Amino acid sequence: MENNKNKHIKIMDIDPYLKPYESDINLRMDTYASSKKKLLGDKQSFKSFANGGLYYGFHLMKDGWIYREWAPNADALYLIGDFNCWDAHTHPLQKKENGNWEIFLKGTQALKHMSFVKVRVVAKGKSKDRIPLYIKRTVQDPITHDFAGQIWQPDHDFIWQDSEFHIKSKEALFIYEAHVGMAHEKEGVGTFKEFTENMLPRIKAEGYNTIQLMAIMQHPYYASFGYQVSNFFAVSSWFGTPDDLKKLINAAHLMGISVLLDLVHSHSIKNIAEGINEFDGTDYQFFHTGNKGDHPAWGTKLFNYGKPEVIHFLLSNIKFWLEEYHFDGYRFDGVSSMLYHHQGLGVAFTDYSKYFSMETDIEAITYLQFANDLIREVNPTAVTIAEDMSGMPGMCIPVNFGGLGFDYRLSMGVPDLWVKILKELPDEKWSMNQLWYELTSRRPMEKNIGYSESHDQALVGDKTLMFRLAGKEMYSHMLKSDDNLIINRAMELDKLIKFFTITLGGEGYLNFMGNEFGHPEWIDFPREGNNWSYKYARRQWSLMENKDLKYEYLSNFDREMIKLIKHYNVLSSSDLQNLWIDEKLKLIAFRKGNLVFLFNFNPSCSFPRYELPTSEEGDYKVVFNSDEVMFGGQKRIDTNYIYHSNVLQEKIGANGIIINTPSRTVLVLKKIDNNIH
Structure with missing residues (x-):
């Protein structure tokens, strides 16, 4: 690749705020070009190198x-x-x-x-x-x-049946984040076979088209959640055999579900007996030597991304999982830790200078660029997602534009926002403008995966969204016959938060297994501190399946929400239009994907004759609302009524409809063809 001096890099046009750091971007791309030539020469590809x-x-x-x-x-x-x-x-x-x-x-x-x-x-x-x-x-x-x-060498090679499967490039990702070991109700470790038989049909029925599998790479300590990898080419024996994993992925593909691997290349377990640390007797075979090679918070080892042999090992690992197990891409874990010598610890990324300092690890950036290049060569339709809390500019911009080459970044600030708001503010003090800003502000031309909670928010020391909202009342007041104010509030806000997040938080959506029905309590893996109990390292599907409990309402809502969003291609729509924000009444209205969304976050007030701007004349009909009985609502909305638009009196100059908006609900309307009625 030619040297980038005096060559205009497209990322500078995409994000004008990068202009003061043009020399840093040039350095990034020069390092990429020189390192690539040193590694591959003039003719070799990453695909032929990573063997x-x-x-x-x-x-x-x-x-x-x-x-x-x-x-x-x-x-x-x-x-x-x-x-x-x-x-x-x-x-x-x-x-x-x-x-x-x-x-x-x-x-x-x-x-x-x-x-x-x-x-x-x-x-x-x-x-x-x-x-x-x-x-x-x-x-x-x-x-x-x-x-x-x-040694794993069965008499017969595994017969794949998924040759026709590939991720559709225009199809939005609806990701079901899952841990095989805890994807069951028994107090023990689940298996690949059980996941294939029990979970795949459940995931398919709920409308998710992608599974993100955690803890697949071998890790000796089960409670590490798979984030302390010991053997990078080994399938976790906690859950079964390599062939069991292949059967799972093959079955998923036959259902039209793609499977992403939670890839941990940000660090490695320090164990010598089980892992790769000091394999040849030195501490610098794979990692930085001395203190630089130790993660100060995780107690793990940090790779030396500037060493060609380490790059070869890690890139070969990426190619291996794609080809041997037919994974459809990766969620790269701990990217923030990779990008900075300070691992992102204790640093507030408040301005662009934080991304372009002596603390930025250029070698790690180059490795991530190489990784994305390789993945595209092996499987052009593969998906890569970066877990980066720092917000590094260019994360999801193509490498040849000056970016790092990922497809998506996780919208990590969104769940943090919800936790902060729920901890610090009562409903009546929520800022509608803040919610709108935080959910819609993104790096230009970079795609995000939106989510209101993942496994991170469910671990011990934290709480699932529903459990944070409802607390101990979930233990005694989840019967459908029990009209409890705390549970009612929790369910209404849980639905609103998830729907607001899926519509505005990104171009893809993620849910951690069980949270679709408001799974109670937390995740706590067996450890000495809990007497090695599996009580909290499982999912209680029976709660959702019990027709007498309200968990079914939340499950219904999640399923129908995804069905609606998929049907109208809301995540892929780029026509977002802010119609109205009412800070006093706690209302937000916007248009996206040819739909009009009206959120009423007001904790107590309904508005029977609310003037809803629609921006377009015509007739409208409610196609979705959170107040349905099947969602635990009160059915205060007539879904058959046709709303005729007129010039609104209170919102001067605006065209719209008069509609009833009950407290803590979301309504979705669609403009209809007059010839229908």
């Missing part, structure tokens, strides 16, 4: 097995396992160039499917038994609790 998974690790050949490892500072490596009675003397690896080691085992039966293996690494006079870096499966011994690598 570590095809070279390293265990590979069955016609006449035997080849095993390769990268350990540049090791003095000796020995393959051990149940195949040689764990004898370290019988199978030494030979050192090759560039820090590589290999051994050939003659005969296709030298290693067998599901046999256990480790590699003894000798470095600096010490020997340690380690799990191979590219192993596809690790298993924990139930007695010793030690982990070992396991």
Whole structure:
């Protein structure tokens, strides 16, 4: 790629506020170009470069097995396992160039499917038994609790049936964020098989078209939620086998559901016995050396993104999950931690100078650009989402425009806003202008995934949205026959918050499993502090399925809300128009996707004859409203009535309709064809 000096970069036109930092953007792109050339040369592609998974690790050949490892500072490596009675003397690896080691085992039966293996690494006079870096499966011994690598080579290759499946580029994402282990009601760890049988039909019926799977990469500590990865090429054995995961994804694709992997390349577990830390005897094989390689808050190791071998390892990992398991893209975890040497800790990103300082990690930015380039080469329809709380400009701008190349960023400020408001302000003091501003303000030409809560808001120390609103009343007043003011308020606001968020918060939408029906309580994984209990590490589907409980109302609302938003392509619509904001009465009206939305956030006042501006003349009909009986409402809206627009008297010059807007409701109207009636 040519040097970017004196070359105009398009991101400068997209975001004029970047003008003072043009030299920084040029530095970013020059680093990208020079690093790419150093890595690939003039002809190689990222797709052909990122083949570590095809070279390293265990590979069955016609006449035997080849095993390769990268350990540049090791003095000796020995393959051990149940195949040689764990004898370290019988199978030494030979050192090759560039820090590589290999051994050939003659005969296709030298290693067998599901046999256990480790590699003894000798470095600096010490020997340690380690799990191979590219192993596809690790298993924990139930007695010793030690982990070992396991050969995964079934007699027959998995038969995929999803060749026709791909994400439709124009289809908005409705993401169901899920954790396989807790996606069930029993107090224990769920499996891939159970998820395939029980959860996929549920997700399909609820209208979600994308699943974001958490904790798929191997992690020894279940309570880490999958965010302390030990083995980057291994499927988590907590939930089943590699083939079980393939069956899950294949089944999802046959249902028309795409599957994203929650990818953790922001850090790695520090454990030596299970992970990749100090594999060759040094602390700098994969990570920064010394304190720079330690995350001060997470107690984990930080990758050195400036090292070509590390880039090769991580990019190979990305390609592996796309090709081996047919994932449709990634949600990149902890991007803010990657982007800054301070990991984003204790920093308020109040102005653009915070993004272009000595604390910005240019090498990490380059790696993320490479990652997005590679993903497009492997699967042009794949989706990438960045979890970045800092708001780095250009995150979702194409790399060749000067951006980082992601498709979406998570609207992380939206759930934080709802939590802050609910904690600090009573309903009557909510600012309608603030809600409008916070939900509609975005980086220019960058797409967002909107959400009111994810797994983050449900963890111990926090609360799900519904539980925050209702509190202990959920334990005793969720019967449909129980008319409780606290529960009524909680349900009305839960519906309003979710509907406001899905319509305004982004070009995609995310929900964490169970929250669609207002799951009570919190998430707490088994740990010493709770006597290793699974009570809060599960989802109580029976609450939603119990026809006597109000959870069904919230589930109905979520399903019908998504159906409406999908039918009218609201998330893909770029015609958002603010029709009216009434700070005093707590009303907001806007037009989007050929629909008119009217939110009444007033906690006590209904307005039987409210003047609703519509911006267009014509006849209107209510096509959705949160006051339906099936949503737990009072059915105060006549859905058959036709509203005729006229010049409004109180809103001088505006054209609109007169309509009843009950307190704490949302109404959606559509202009209708006069020939229909």
